[in-house]
Amino acid sequence: MSDITSAPGAPTPKSSTELVAASLKRRHRKEARLKWIGLGAIGVAFLMLAILVGSLVSSGWQAFTQTHVTLEVFVDPEEIPEERLPRGGFDDALGASLGRMLPEADMSQRAVRKSVERILSNGAQFKLRDMVVADPALIGKTISMRVPVSDPYDQLNKNLIDRNTPEQNRRVKDNEIAFFDALKAQGAISKPLNWALFTNADSRFPELAGLKGALAGSFWALLTCFLISFPLGIGAAIYLEEFAPKNKLSDFIEVNINNLAAVPSVVFGLLALAVFIGWFGLPRSAPFVGGLTLALMTMPTIIIATRAALKSVPPSIREAALGLGASKQQVVFQHVLPLAMPGVLTGTIIGLAQALGETAPLLLIGMNAFITSAPSSPFDSATALPTQIFIWADSPERGFVSRTSAAILILLGFLVAMNAVAIYLRQKFEKKW
Amino acid sequence: MTAIPFLLLILATLAGYVLNRMAARTIRDNGARLHSMTSYHGLYSALMVLVPVLTIILLWLVLEGSVIDRMVMSGLPDGMLDGQGTGAVQLVLAEIKSISRGQIFGTPEDWKLAAAERYSALRAQADWWMIAVVAIVALAILVFARSRVSAEFRARQGVEHIVSGLMIFCSTVAIFTTIGIIVSLSFETVRFLDRVPLTEFLFGLNWEPQIPLREDQIAAEGAFGWIPVILGTIVITVVALLVAVPVGLFSAIYLNEFAPRKLRATIKPVLEILAGVPTVVYGFFAILVVAPAIRSFGQSLGVDVAPNTALAAGGVMGIMLVPFISSFADDALSAVPGALRDAALGLGATRAEMMTTVLFPAAIPGIVGGVLLAVSRAIGETMIVVMAAGLIAKMTINPLDSVTTVTVQIVTLLIGDTSFDNPKTLAAFALGMMLFLVTLMINVFALRIVRKYREAYD
Structure with a gap:
C-alpha cells in the first residue's frame, strides 16, 4: 500500500x-x-x-545509667537521736559528709552549704533514713553509702550540659562544677546501672523516677483485658463463624464488629468515662477500668483473627468428625478449635500488643495521675507504660527527656518481644493444609 | 473479702462437676445405659452453677459501690447538702470514705463521722450479704442439678444449650459496645445542647471553652463553636495525607511490581513496624525531633514557625499512615486480575506503562477506600496531636501555625476535670459524638467501596 501513496521525493x-x-x-x-x-x-x-529509633536510642541510653556519689556518712547522734526516729537531720548528716570531702567549700556560709547539699538527690536522705530506721545501731557510726546525685549533676556527668555555655544560661554554676569535679577527682563519683528506673515508682525528681508503678499498672490492665477479651472474643468468633444462621442479625453483628475495629480509640475512652466511671461508679485511674476499656477495643481484633483461623481449618476435619457421630459443638470444640489455636493465639498476642501501646482511652479514665507507689491490685490507682511516657514527656525537667526515651525503648522492647512470640507461634505451629 | 465469693463459686462449680459425674457413673455401673457421657453430666451441673452465680457476683460488685454511696448520702441529716453542686457533694462523699478508711484530716463534723461509721457498717454488711446470697443460690442450683441426673437425662444437649447461649451473649457484646457508645455520647450531648444551642455549636466560629470556676471569677463566657476545631483537624489531616499518600502509593507500586520477591519479603515487615509503633511514641518523636527541626529550618529561611506547628503533627501522623496506605494499595493492585496485566504487557507496554495506564486505574476504587480509611484514622488519631499540636483554636489554614483538633480538645477538656454537669465536660462528649459520627460515616463508605470493588473482580 505504501508504495502507492508515497510520493517520490518524500522521506520514506x-x-x-x-x-x-x-x-x-x-x-x-x-x-x-x-x-x-x-x-x-x-x-x-x-x-x-x-x-x-536512632533519636530515641541516642537520647534514651543515658537514662539507663545514673550518676551516684559514694559518701562516708557519720550518723551523728546529736542530729539523729534514736528516740526521735524516724525523724532526724538526715539531710544535714549527708551535707556534712559531703563538706568533709570538699575542704575548699566554706560550709559555714549558708549559700555554699546549700549548693553543696544540692549535689545530692532529694531521695538520698530517705535512703539514709530507711537504713537507720532499719538498724538503729548505726547511730554514732560512720557508714559508707552510695546515693544518687540530683538531676543537674547527673546531666553534667553525662556531658549533657555544655560547660562552655555562659554561666547565667547554665543550670550548674562554675563553683558548683568545681565541687563536682573535686568529688570526681577523689573517685567518689560512679555511674552504675540505673536500677531505680525499674524499682522505683514515679517521682517529681528525675533521678528518682522509675517505671515500677507504670509496669505494674500495665500488667494489671493487660491481664484484665486478656481475661475479658479472650473468652468473649473466641466465643463470639466461634458463634459467628460456625453456628450463626445467615440472617439480618448476624449481618448486623458483623458490620458492628468491623466498625468497632475502626472507631477512634478516644471514643472508647469517652465510653469508659461515661459508663464505667460515671454510671457504674468504678474507681478512676484503676487498671481494672483501663483493662475493661482495652478489652472492648481488643475484642474485634481477636474476633477477626479467630474467624480467619477457624476458616482455615479444612472441611474434611469437620466432615470426618461429624461422620463419626460427633455433635456440631463437639466437632468445633474438640477438633476445629484446637487446630485453629495457633492462629487464635497469634491474633490475641498482636491484639494485646496494640492494647499495651494504647494511650488515649487511658488518659480519659485518669490513668495519667501522679502516683508515687506501685499498685498492688487492679483497683488501685496507677499509671500505665504509655501514659507514664506521656506524663514524662510533659514534664519540664531536663532529666525526663532521656527517661521518656528510655521508657519508650522499654515499651518498644515489650512490643517487639510480644510480636516475636506471635511470629514464632505462627511459624512453629500453623499448619498449611 | 471479695475473694470469698469467688472461692465459693469455684468450689461450688467443682463440687457440681464431681457430684453429678459420680452420680452418673454409679447409674452406669449399675448397668443402665446413659444417654450422655458422664463428663457431660458433670459439666451440666458445673455450668448451671457457674453462669448464674458469676453473673450475680459481677453485678453485685458493679452495683454495690453506687448503691452504698446512695444509701449513705440519703441517710445524712437533712439540710446538709442543700444547694450544693455535684462537685461539692462528691467531695463530701470522698471525705466520708477516707474517714471510714481511717484517714482523718483535721476535725470533721460529727455527722460526717456518723456517716463514715454507717458507710463501713454497710460495706461489711454488703460483703456478708453477698456471701450468703452466693452460698444459698449455689447450693440450690447444686441440689437441683443433682436431682436431674438419670439414665435418660440429656445432659449433653443441656450443656450445648448453655454453651450456645454463652456464645450468643459473647457476640452481642459488640452490639452492646456500639449501643453503649451511642447512648453515652448522645446522653451527654443532649445535656450539652441544653446549655449551648445546636446552631452555635455547629456554626460558631469561636471555640473558647473557658468557664469561670467560681461565681465571682472574671473570665470569658465560653464559646462553643466547633468550626475552628474541625478546621484545625482538616489542616492536620491534609498535611498527613500529603505525606502518607505519595510515599505509601509509590512504595506499594514498587513492592507490587518491581521489587524482587526476597526484597519484598523483608521490606513489608519493616514497613509494618511503622504501623505497630504506639502513637504516644510518635507524639514524643514529633516534639523531640520533628518540631524543632522544622522550626530551625523555618528560622533559617526567615519564616516564623509556631513551636507546635500543624506541619510537625501532620507530618509525623503521615509517617504513621504510610504502611496503612501502602498495604491497602498493595492489596488493591494485587486484586486486579492477572489477565489485564498480561494483556497490557502482551501489547508491548513496559511495566511502568502497564502500571500507570492499566493496573493503577483499575485499582483506584480500592486505593480510594484505603485512603478514606486513612482519613478516618487521621481524624481520630489522638496522642500525636495531643502532644504535638496546639491547644488554642484558630481560624487558620496555615500549616506553619499552631492549630488544635477535635481529639486534642476532648482530651484537654477531660483531663483532670471530673464533674459531669460542667459545660466543658459535656462539650467534650459533644465533640466525641461528632467525631464518632464523622469517622463512622467515612468508615462505612470506605468499607463499602472496598467490598464492592473486590466483588467486581471476584
Whole structure:
C-alpha cells in the first residue's frame, strides 16, 4: 500500500519497529524513573523509621545509667537521736559528709552549704533514713553509702550540659562544677546501672523516677483485658463463624464488629468515662477500668483473627468428625478449635500488643495521675507504660527527656518481644493444609 | 473479702462437676445405659452453677459501690447538702470514705463521722450479704442439678444449650459496645445542647471553652463553636495525607511490581513496624525531633514557625499512615486480575506503562477506600496531636501555625476535670459524638467501596 501513496521525493516512512525502537529509550527511562521514585518512597519511610529509633536510642541510653556519689556518712547522734526516729537531720548528716570531702567549700556560709547539699538527690536522705530506721545501731557510726546525685549533676556527668555555655544560661554554676569535679577527682563519683528506673515508682525528681508503678499498672490492665477479651472474643468468633444462621442479625453483628475495629480509640475512652466511671461508679485511674476499656477495643481484633483461623481449618476435619457421630459443638470444640489455636493465639498476642501501646482511652479514665507507689491490685490507682511516657514527656525537667526515651525503648522492647512470640507461634505451629 | 465469693463459686462449680459425674457413673455401673457421657453430666451441673452465680457476683460488685454511696448520702441529716453542686457533694462523699478508711484530716463534723461509721457498717454488711446470697443460690442450683441426673437425662444437649447461649451473649457484646457508645455520647450531648444551642455549636466560629470556676471569677463566657476545631483537624489531616499518600502509593507500586520477591519479603515487615509503633511514641518523636527541626529550618529561611506547628503533627501522623496506605494499595493492585496485566504487557507496554495506564486505574476504587480509611484514622488519631499540636483554636489554614483538633480538645477538656454537669465536660462528649459520627460515616463508605470493588473482580 505504501508504495502507492508515497510520493517520490518524500522521506520514506519509518516502519513501526523503527518507531518503537526510537521511543524505547524514552520509555525505559520512564520505567526506571517510576522504579526509582518507588524505591525513594520506601527509602523515605525507612529513613524516618531509622531517625525515630536512632533519636530515641541516642537520647534514651543515658537514662539507663545514673550518676551516684559514694559518701562516708557519720550518723551523728546529736542530729539523729534514736528516740526521735524516724525523724532526724538526715539531710544535714549527708551535707556534712559531703563538706568533709570538699575542704575548699566554706560550709559555714549558708549559700555554699546549700549548693553543696544540692549535689545530692532529694531521695538520698530517705535512703539514709530507711537504713537507720532499719538498724538503729548505726547511730554514732560512720557508714559508707552510695546515693544518687540530683538531676543537674547527673546531666553534667553525662556531658549533657555544655560547660562552655555562659554561666547565667547554665543550670550548674562554675563553683558548683568545681565541687563536682573535686568529688570526681577523689573517685567518689560512679555511674552504675540505673536500677531505680525499674524499682522505683514515679517521682517529681528525675533521678528518682522509675517505671515500677507504670509496669505494674500495665500488667494489671493487660491481664484484665486478656481475661475479658479472650473468652468473649473466641466465643463470639466461634458463634459467628460456625453456628450463626445467615440472617439480618448476624449481618448486623458483623458490620458492628468491623466498625468497632475502626472507631477512634478516644471514643472508647469517652465510653469508659461515661459508663464505667460515671454510671457504674468504678474507681478512676484503676487498671481494672483501663483493662475493661482495652478489652472492648481488643475484642474485634481477636474476633477477626479467630474467624480467619477457624476458616482455615479444612472441611474434611469437620466432615470426618461429624461422620463419626460427633455433635456440631463437639466437632468445633474438640477438633476445629484446637487446630485453629495457633492462629487464635497469634491474633490475641498482636491484639494485646496494640492494647499495651494504647494511650488515649487511658488518659480519659485518669490513668495519667501522679502516683508515687506501685499498685498492688487492679483497683488501685496507677499509671500505665504509655501514659507514664506521656506524663514524662510533659514534664519540664531536663532529666525526663532521656527517661521518656528510655521508657519508650522499654515499651518498644515489650512490643517487639510480644510480636516475636506471635511470629514464632505462627511459624512453629500453623499448619498449611 | 471479695475473694470469698469467688472461692465459693469455684468450689461450688467443682463440687457440681464431681457430684453429678459420680452420680452418673454409679447409674452406669449399675448397668443402665446413659444417654450422655458422664463428663457431660458433670459439666451440666458445673455450668448451671457457674453462669448464674458469676453473673450475680459481677453485678453485685458493679452495683454495690453506687448503691452504698446512695444509701449513705440519703441517710445524712437533712439540710446538709442543700444547694450544693455535684462537685461539692462528691467531695463530701470522698471525705466520708477516707474517714471510714481511717484517714482523718483535721476535725470533721460529727455527722460526717456518723456517716463514715454507717458507710463501713454497710460495706461489711454488703460483703456478708453477698456471701450468703452466693452460698444459698449455689447450693440450690447444686441440689437441683443433682436431682436431674438419670439414665435418660440429656445432659449433653443441656450443656450445648448453655454453651450456645454463652456464645450468643459473647457476640452481642459488640452490639452492646456500639449501643453503649451511642447512648453515652448522645446522653451527654443532649445535656450539652441544653446549655449551648445546636446552631452555635455547629456554626460558631469561636471555640473558647473557658468557664469561670467560681461565681465571682472574671473570665470569658465560653464559646462553643466547633468550626475552628474541625478546621484545625482538616489542616492536620491534609498535611498527613500529603505525606502518607505519595510515599505509601509509590512504595506499594514498587513492592507490587518491581521489587524482587526476597526484597519484598523483608521490606513489608519493616514497613509494618511503622504501623505497630504506639502513637504516644510518635507524639514524643514529633516534639523531640520533628518540631524543632522544622522550626530551625523555618528560622533559617526567615519564616516564623509556631513551636507546635500543624506541619510537625501532620507530618509525623503521615509517617504513621504510610504502611496503612501502602498495604491497602498493595492489596488493591494485587486484586486486579492477572489477565489485564498480561494483556497490557502482551501489547508491548513496559511495566511502568502497564502500571500507570492499566493496573493503577483499575485499582483506584480500592486505593480510594484505603485512603478514606486513612482519613478516618487521621481524624481520630489522638496522642500525636495531643502532644504535638496546639491547644488554642484558630481560624487558620496555615500549616506553619499552631492549630488544635477535635481529639486534642476532648482530651484537654477531660483531663483532670471530673464533674459531669460542667459545660466543658459535656462539650467534650459533644465533640466525641461528632467525631464518632464523622469517622463512622467515612468508615462505612470506605468499607463499602472496598467490598464492592473486590466483588467486581471476584
